[in-house]
Amino acid sequence: MQIRRKNFLALSGVAASVTLLAACGGDSDTDGGTxxxxxxxxxxxxxxxxxxxxxxxxxxxxxxxxxxxxxxxxxxxxxxxxxxxxxxxxxxxxxxxxxxxxxxxxxxxxxxxxxxxxxxxxxxxxxxxxxxxxxxxxxxxxxxxxxxxxxxxxxxxxxxxxxxxxxTLVLYANNALTDVPEPGSIEELVEAAKAGGAEVVLSLPVGEQGDAYHMQPLYTSGGGYLFGTDAEGNQDPTDLGVGKEGSIAAAEKIGALGADGVLRTSITGDNAISLFTDGKAAYLISGPWALGDINTAGIDFTMSAVPGFEGMEPAKPFxxxxxxxxxxxxxxxxxxxxxxxxxxxxxxxxxxxxxxxxxxxxxxxxxxxxxxxxxxxxxxxxxxxxxxxMPSIPQMAAIWGPLGQAQANIVGGADPASTMQAAGEEIARQIG
Incomplete structure (x- = not known):
């Protein structure tokens, strides 16, 4: 599974296996001669x-x-x-x-x-x-x-x-399509976009295989975490959060957004930004790599931190x-x-x-x-x-595929609890 985004800082490819020489892949998104x-x-x-x-x-x-x-x-x-x-x-x-x-x-x-x-x-x-x-x-x-x-x-x-x-990821609001440019919650965002008549409420890449990177703010706000920390504050690969209670609560919120049409597997890293710059989406969750296209399109926009779910944890993007x-x-x-x-x-x-x-x-x-x-x-x-x-331990490479696929399936209507638990089991098997 690959992070579906234009890689602004050329972060490591996250689809690689957890091996000594390539626990995280290289900068395959760059080109040019050596x-x-x-x-x-x-x-x-x-x-x-x-x-x-x-x-x-x-x-x-x-x-x-x-x-x-x-x-x-x-x-x-x-x-x-x-x-x-x-x-x-x-x-x-x-x-x-x-x-x-x-x-x-x-x-x-x-x-x-x-x-x-x-x-x-x-x-x-x-x-x-x-x-x-x-x-x-x-x-x-x-x-x-x-x-x-x-x-x-x-x-x-x-x-x-x-x-x-x-x-990091931020929230872009098209000021022509919403009267709430800096919503305080996901619920307020959805209400404002629907009131403005936008064709797309929120352009957030999901795709058929998922996009755990872009979903991270919603996952964390719903109560999910990836790895815990030990007494010294270091990431602890033995404390896996995927499949536990918080991740299931997050999955239920993500599933509800899918059922409401707010999250869609038809929105991918290839079209998420263009839906916003074409004036179809009221809101976009993306990073600084989106700024060039947004400014070129002449969109009157407001940028703010990604909000969380009402009454739940703050959104914590990577x-x-x-x-x-x-x-x-x-x-x-x-x-x-x-x-x-x-x-x-x-x-x-x-x-x-x-x-x-x-x-x-x-x-x-x-x-x-x-x-x-x-x-x-x-x-x-x-x-x-x-x-x-973003967790820097090598075991992070095992997260992306199973978690992203689980989130995409949940957006598509799969049972949140069993799907997230299965993802946790698969990640645990990969980590060993």
Whole structure:
């Protein structure tokens, strides 16, 4: 099962099996050729071509960074500026496909980069493979970086990355189709959309196979959870919430929305945004990746946090955080730690990256600086504080298929209790 969404932060593919090398898949949604730009402090670094697997050869730069195509492009100039000031060479290399898996393999072989950019939900797999080293954040990091970013890169009590961007789901309201642009509950949303005569009350991707990512706000508001936590606050794969009482209560609410036609399996990741931009849907639950299409369509919209069910728990969508990781087997760990420390200490590198790749920032100073020109991006970063980091343990890969399919079946009329219990049993079997 694949998350049906335009992957804004290039989060790991979640359909992969729970294995050492690929507990979460790579960035298969990016494209473009493999290559990298060179920085020259006393001479340009040599990219060294490509390996037989199509990933870049390390070359002889003092600092080598791997990223997907968009992030690599955005990092070229700020990395070069920093490296020039240090008197070293840097190469930012593009890995267009399966970044995480290729990185783990290259790191184990000793020919990988010094730094890799990736999603925070990679951490469990990377730590399991011994592929990344903890990082030392500056003492004032809590004053500079949003709490959700710091929470996301903490695993088993250690900080494993420097966060720089975040995404989450929000509610978009078409102001022409509703008089309630910021509904306080799902029930108020439904009532307002029906009163406005919208063809589609809520455009939320479900599809025939389900979409547990987009359903997460409703699932959590109804009382469902995925994994519990242990005494230290770490995710506990032995405490599986799918199939338990709260998940069944959530399933009953989801089923009722399906019976009412509010949720539909005919709405998928392929048409959810266009239903809104074509003026058919009063509300849309989506992420920052929808903003471009919405603005191009000229929709008069209001953006707010996803509401929950009346009298139930708050809606908790996933937060996805992108971070810089230091390779455990990189050739120049000292340069790598210094560079990621610079990202954590000030907003300059993240700000330069934002100019060519607009991602909601984690740096609080940068949020304030961008709030005038890019208010929607900053609002999404602020709404992310109401979300929960996507679980980063490798066992998360077992959740998506069974839970998404169960939710789709329930929207289609299947019994909520038995369907959710069966999903929990299947997930438990996969986890082992």
């Amino acid at each position: 290559g990298g730009g060179a920085s020259d402090a006393g001479g340009a670094s040599d990219g060294g071509g490509e390996t037989a697997e199509g990933v870049p050869a390390r070359g002889n730069a003092d600092l080598v960074i791997w990223a997907d195509e968009l992030k690599a492009k955005s990092l070229q100039e700020p990395a070069k500026t920093w490296a020039d000031a240090q008197g070293i060479t840097v190469e930012v290399q593009t890995v267009a496909n399966d970044l995480q898996t290729n990185y783990v393999t290259a790191n184990q072989a000793g020919n990988g980069p010094d730094i890799v950019l990736g999603a925070h939900d990679w951490i469990g797999n990377l730590v399991q493979n011994g592929a990344i080293s903890p990082v030392q954040l500056p003492g004032d990091a809590a004053d500079k970086l949003a709490p959700i970013g710091l929470q996301a890169v903490t695993y088993d009590g250690q900080t494993y990355g420097v966060p720089y961007a975040v995404e 937060a996805g955080v992108n971070a810089f990781y230091v390779a455990s087997n990189g050739q120049n760990a000292g340069f790598a730690q210094t560079f990621v420390g610079e990202v954590a200490s000030n907003a300059e590198i993240a700000e330069q990256m934002f100019q060519s790749n607009n991602l909601p920032p984690v740096n609080l100073e940068l949020q304030d600086k961008l709030s005038g020109e890019f208010p929607d991006m900053v609002k999404i970063a602020e709404f992310a504080e109401l979300a929960e980091p």
